[in-house]
Amino acid sequence: MTVDSDTRIVICGAGAVGASVAYFLSKRGAAPLVVDRARPGAAASGKAAGFLALDWNAGTPVDELARASFRLHGEIADELGADRLAYRRTDALMTAASDEGDLERYRGLPNPGWLDGNVVAHQVIGGRETTAQVHPRLFTECLVEEALTRGGQLEIGVVDGLETDGSGAVTGVSIDGEVTPADVVVLALGPWTSQAQRWLALPQVFGSKGASIVLEADVPAEVVFSEFIGRDGQRRTVEIYPRQDGTVYLNGYGENDPLPDDPDVIEPGDVAWQELQRIAGVHSSVLGDAPLVRKAACYRPLTIDGIPLIGQVPDTPGAYLATAHASWGILLAPATGLMMSEMILDGESTSIDATPFSLSRLPAGRL
Ligand SMILES: Cc1cc2nc3c(=O)[nH]c(=O)nc-3n(C[C@H](O)[C@H](O)[C@H](O)COP(=O)(O)OP(=O)(O)OC[C@H]3O[C@@H](n4cnc5c(N)ncnc54)[C@H](O)[C@@H]3O)c2cc1C
Structure with missing residues (x-):
């Protein structure tokens, strides 16, 4: 043609x-x-x-x-x-966190100041040459x-x-x-x-659903991938993304609902977004005290x-x-x-x- x-x-x-x-x-x-x-x-x-x-x-x-x-x-x-897209280079860190128990054996480096909860910094996994948002x-x-x-x-x-x-x-x-x-x-x-x-x-x-929340909190440009162990022993990777507009985005809670036709009716389940907010507080008192700006869900195409x-x-x-x-x-x-x-x-x-x-x-x- x-x-x-x-x-x-x-x-x-x-x-x-x-x-x-x-x-x-x-x-x-x-x-x-x-x-x-x-x-x-x-x-x-x-x-x-x-x-x-x-x-x-x-x-x-x-x-x-x-x-x-x-x-x-x-x-x-x-x-x-860059400002029009809120594009910036970022650091990225892997941490271990849990509701209870001592995590010091996972520590690889000191925590950034804002991560003051039951969490330990494990490893640097990205820097400004290789990660951005x-x-x-x-x-x-x-x-x-x-x-x-x-x-x-x-x-x-x-x-x-x-x-x-x-x-x-x-x-x-x-x-x-x-x-x-x-x-x-x-x-x-x-x-x-x-x-x-x-x-x-x-x-x-296929579509794979994931929930997210946005909190109002101003923290440094350090993306965190956290291996979190809940009180019930369940493990999940929670991802924490500080944004330059003074908010922090979190995801890491999958759900199994069918895909509706209209994207505007997609909502996270209450357990999903409430757990994300609670887990945010386990990581950081700044995040624990932060007002919820938005809760959302979306589907990854696979x-x-x-x-x-x-x-x-x-x-x-x-x-x-x-x-x-x-x-x-x-x-x-x-x-x-x-x-x-x-x-x-x-x-x-x-x-x-x-x-x-x-x-x-x-x-x-x-x-
Ligand atoms: C919680 C979560 C976090 C993620 N984080 C990241 C990340 O950090 N980095 C990254 O790279 N990716 C991330 N992803 C993946 C990324 O969001 C998706 O892969 C990407 O957005 C898919 O884009 P798309 O344009 O293919 O589809 P979509 O964004 O789903 O767009 C499809 C569009 O089609 C429209 N549409 C549907 N049906 C019709 C119709 N019949 N007629 C007309 N229009 C229609 C919809 O309204 C929609 O606007 C994440 C996904 C999730 C769920």
């Missing part, structure tokens, strides 16, 4: 991934239409932690994508303004805004079908029951991508092999998938957007090897 300025490109889903695809396409002169049923960053991309790591995917098929994307985050922050909602909104200033469009509506011609090539997208003509369609619907199996044979994408799907849909010219980035969708969004823009505009990804993300590696099916 020849792509020119008249090519109609529709990106379904305005999460971090869809936003990044729109951003990189618009940088090359394309003017995509972005469609979301709620708003940019309405789902996981507005509710994630926003932690970024250069080399934490080392030894996996995602490594090259992660390294490229970590660098692109830095470039985007330079270009658009962004506010995921600001990042997502910002990339969509940039695409719009370059001629892109945003439509709020539910994508509910795909039109193809006799050869199977994409001719349009149905939005709220009305067909918008399209030559290229990118499905970036996160955990909702499986809904597109009603129109296309695709690999299965494939059965845990590797994203980035590429053309077999036998459907013009249809692409960019999804299933699991726990690293904010990190991996820019490189995914770059790859997808190259696939659409140049016919192949020239920056990053797309082979590990090919759809054909997994069985495909329809609903």
